[in-house]
Amino acid sequence: MIAMAMLEAFRQFLRDPGGVLPRDAINHELKPYDSDAERAVGLGYLDPQAMPDDPDKACIIGVIDDAMPFAHESLRTESGHSRVAAYWAQDAVHDPAAPVGGDLPSGVELRGQMIDALLERLGAATLPDEDALYRRAGTVDFARPQRHSAAYEAGHGASVLGLAARFDPWDARGRNHPVLAVGLPARVSEDSMGVLAPLYILASIMFIITRARRLCRMIEDVRGLPAHSVKMPVVINISYGISAGPRDGSTLLERFIDAVSTMQASDLGPIRFVLPMGNHRQARLVGVGRRGDQVGWRIQPDDLTHSAVEIWGPRHRNRPERPFAIHLAAPGMEPVATVFSAHGQMSLLRDATGAEIARAYYQSIRGEGGRWREGITVIAPPTCPGELGQPYAPPGDWAIRIDPSAPSGAYEISVQRDETIHGFHREARQSRLEDPRYTVREPNDRAILLDLPSSPGQRPIVRRRGTISAYAGGRAAIRAGSANGLARGASFYSGLNRGGSSGDVQTFVDPSDARLGTSVQGRDSGARRYGTGTSMSAPQITRWLAATLANGTVPNDRAAAVALADAVSRGLAGAVPILPSESNRPEF
Amino acid sequence: MELKDKPARASWDTLEQVFPAEGPPMSPYLHYFLERSGRDSETPGDTPPPDSQTEEALRDMIEGSFGQ
Numbered sequence: 323m324i325a326m327a328m329l330e331a332f333r334q335f336l337r338d339p340g341g342v343l344p345r346d347a348i349n350h351e352l353k354p355y356d357s358d359a360e361r362a363v364g365l366g367y368l369d370p371q372a373m374p375d376d377p378d379k380a381c382i383i384g385v386i387d388d389a390m391p392f393a394h395e396s397l398r399t400e401s402g403h404s405r406v407a408a409y410w411a412q413d414a415v416h417d418p419a420a421p422v423g424g425d426l427p428s429g430v431e432l433r434g435q436m437i438d439a440l441l442e443r444l445g446a447a448t449l450p451d452e453d454a455l456y457r458r459a460g461t462v463d464f465a466r467p468q469r470h471s472a473a474y475e476a477g478h479g480a481s482v483l484g485l486a487a488r489f490d491p492w493d494a495r496g497r498n499h500p501v502l503a504v505g506l507p508a509r510v511s512e513d514s515m516g517v518l519a520p521l522y523i524l525a526s527i528m529f530i531i532t533r534a535r536r537l538c539r540m541i542e543d544v545r546g547l548p549a550h551s552v553k554m555p556v557v558i559n560i561s562y563g564i565s566a567g568p569r570d571g572s573t574l575l576e577r578f579i580d581a582v583s584t585m586q587a588s589d590l591g592p593i594r595f596v597l598p599m600g601n602h603r604q605a606r607l608v609g610v611g612r613r614g615d616q617v618g619w620r621i622q623p624d625d626l627t628h629s630a631v632e633i634w635g636p637r638h639r640n641r642p643e644r645p646f647a648i649h650l651a652a653p654g655m656e657p658v659a660t661v662f663s664a665h666g667q668m669s670l671l672r673d674a675t676g677a678e679i680a681r682a683y684y685q686s687i688r689g690e691g692g693r694w695r696e697g698i699t700v701i702a703p704p705t706c707p708g709e710l711g712q713p714y715a716p717p718g719d720w721a722i723r724i725d726p727s728a729p730s731g732a733y734e735i736s737v738q739r740d741e742t743i744h745g746f747h748r749e750a751r752q753s754r755l756e757d758p759r760y761t762v763r764e765p766n767d768r769a770i771l772l773d774l775p776s777s778p779g780q781r782p783i784v785r786r787r788g789t790i791s792a793y794a795g796g797r798a799a800i801r802a803g804s805a806n807g808l809a810r811g812a813s814f815y816s817g818l819n820r821g822g823s824s825g826d827v828q829t830f831v832d833p834s835d836a837r838l839g840t841s842v843q844g845r846d847s848g849a850r851r852y853g854t855g856t857s858m859s860a861p862q863i864t865r866w867l868a869a870t871l872a873n874g875t876v877p878n879d880r881a882a883a884v885a886l887a888d889a890v891s892r893g894l895a896g897a898v899p900i901l902p903s904e905s906n907r908p909e910f
Numbered sequence: 911m912e913l914k915d916k917p918a919r920a921s922w923d924t925l926e927q928v929f930p931a932e933g934p935p936m937s938p939y940l941h942y943f944l945e946r947s948g949r950d951s952e953t954p955g956d957t958p959p960p961d962s963q964t965e966e967a968l969r970d971m972i973e974g975s976f977g978q
Contacts, residue, residue, distance in 0.1 A: 666929030
């Protein structure tokens with residue numbers, strides 16, 4: 323099973339050697355899931371008044387993101403109860419005496435009825451405000467040595483959760499969409515390379531599935547329905563992405579999402595995923611070369627984090643007998659060809675003094691259709707190391723050349739995302755590809771949105787096509803693109819797949835390419851901000867898909883979902899469908 | 911000052927088998943991260959926890975999700 327394979331791949335990281343979780347967040351006294359607790363007063367997933375009237379017309383919305391405001395007014399019913407059935411804050415302090423969440427590896431679980439108790443205190447003013455509520459719940463604690471993204475008023479998770487699942491309290495549709503949400507550790511959100519994200523995303527998906535099943539059982543109990551008769555579908559939004567990888571569905575996370583999407587459990591409805599396309603179309607992070615081609619790789623100075631680039635070769639019917647090679651030249655140094663001989667090898671690039679300046683890994687993997695694909699990942703250490711004595715890479719223009727003797731075909735080159743996420747302090751600087759034939763802007767300074775036609779031999783290696791997030795290369799997930807209202811087409815930054823489309827479905831996120839952002843909710847009830855990017859499009863598509871499933875229409879695959887979106891599209895004929903905008907502002 | 915007109919030398923070090931010769935794709939970033947973390951863990955107060963039981967918890971959740 324792929325989940326077990328992921329666990330195996332991350333085995334060395336299960337003990338969290340990098341300190342992703344604060345030590346007090348870790349559960350050292352694991353207990354089995356306690357199904358009695360969910361029947362106890364105050365520990366259930368939802369108050370009966372917050373449950374859907376007809377579970378056959380309901381769909382659970384799952385959101386995996388940075389810290390989320392589970393007590394926000396947009397997630398309450400008219401009766402004042404929480405629509406959030408369960409929220410798992412993965413890096414909050416773990417209390418071994420807590421009545422629920424003992425089966426989780428870390429953090430705190432808050433069930434709907436537990437949130438109700440906090441909301442009751444908020445209403446009675448024994449908790450003065452929502453900030454005090456989050457402090458009381460343990461998701462905000464400034465005494466702990468970590469990033470306090472749960473306290474950010476304009477946090478990513480607050481906006482994504484709102485776009486996916488907000489309803490005015492008096493809007494009865496809200497009760498048809500119970501929410502299961504997972505707040506990832508702040509250090510996972512901070513790391514734009516997503517090094518450890520798959521492990522925590524895997525755990526998050528597991529949490530949503532297990533709790534979704536238990537919520538169905540609880541509704542059966544409360545409503546007196548036959549066992550296993552409630553099978554609510556689930557739509558899970560993951561507004562995270564990275565920029566480098568094979569993009570062919572072969573990574574464990576992509577395979578896991580594909581497997582879960584085709585799974586049909588006997589006691590739960592279908593599960594669907596929505597992922598963003600990514601925002602790096604214009605960032606010069608992706609290129610396509612042939613054997614003998616060379617492209618520059620510009621690594622920034624003063625970068626406290628490592629930089630990386632991946633080169634994935636053409637697909638082969640059989641495993642290549644001899645690994646392909648690349649020539650890597652650091653600034654001011656001669657090019658040196660890799661000499662790999664087998665899958666799973668790593669080699670260090672050293673300068674004349676013997677110091678490590680980069681490393682390369684070679685892999686030969688079997689992917690889609692059983693075809694083999696070779697990949698080399700080059701990782702350069704920080705150009706500005708945090709401590710004396712640590713390896714560092716020379717900043718400047720490096721050169722990557724595909725060896726002329728490599729097998730013929732296309733070699734996809736992608737630079738890994740390495741940027742400072744808003745609100746965090748990782749001090750990363752994004753490296754990029756450099757190609758003199760690539761044109762960023764027209765002579766009149768307008769940005770060039772699509773790859774320009776060019777004659778053979780003159781075509782730039784750096785491309786806008788293929789800039790889709792490397793999490794979104796699988797077969798099943800719906801890929802969300804951003805659209806701008808003026809052009810009724812994709813926003814300039816919205817990633818493109820290999821065919822040149824920006825997603826399977828789009829939503830309006832930006833009024834125009836000159837005026838970016840849509841109004842989104844902040845952490846506290848009533849707070850608003852402008853948010854942009856495909857992270858803001860994905861939850862709107864999640865919301866639409868959840869409503870579609872709740873109405874009993876189940877798209878069996880991506881193509882069926884696109885056809886449904888096409889039927890209501892506000893975009894241009896024949897283009898990627900753009901869903902009609904739904905006001906996400908509260909009505910006063 | 912001497913002007914260098916030739917690029918400096920660089921070389922790939924000995925190959926090291928870091929992933930199993932067969933098996934699913936692994937993340938080079940994880941390998942790099944682990945190596946760096948090992949280096950960093952020499953810093954007092956930054957040692958891994960003795961036993962997190964994370965693996966057992968995740969196995970139970972996988973069973974709970976797909977095993978019934």
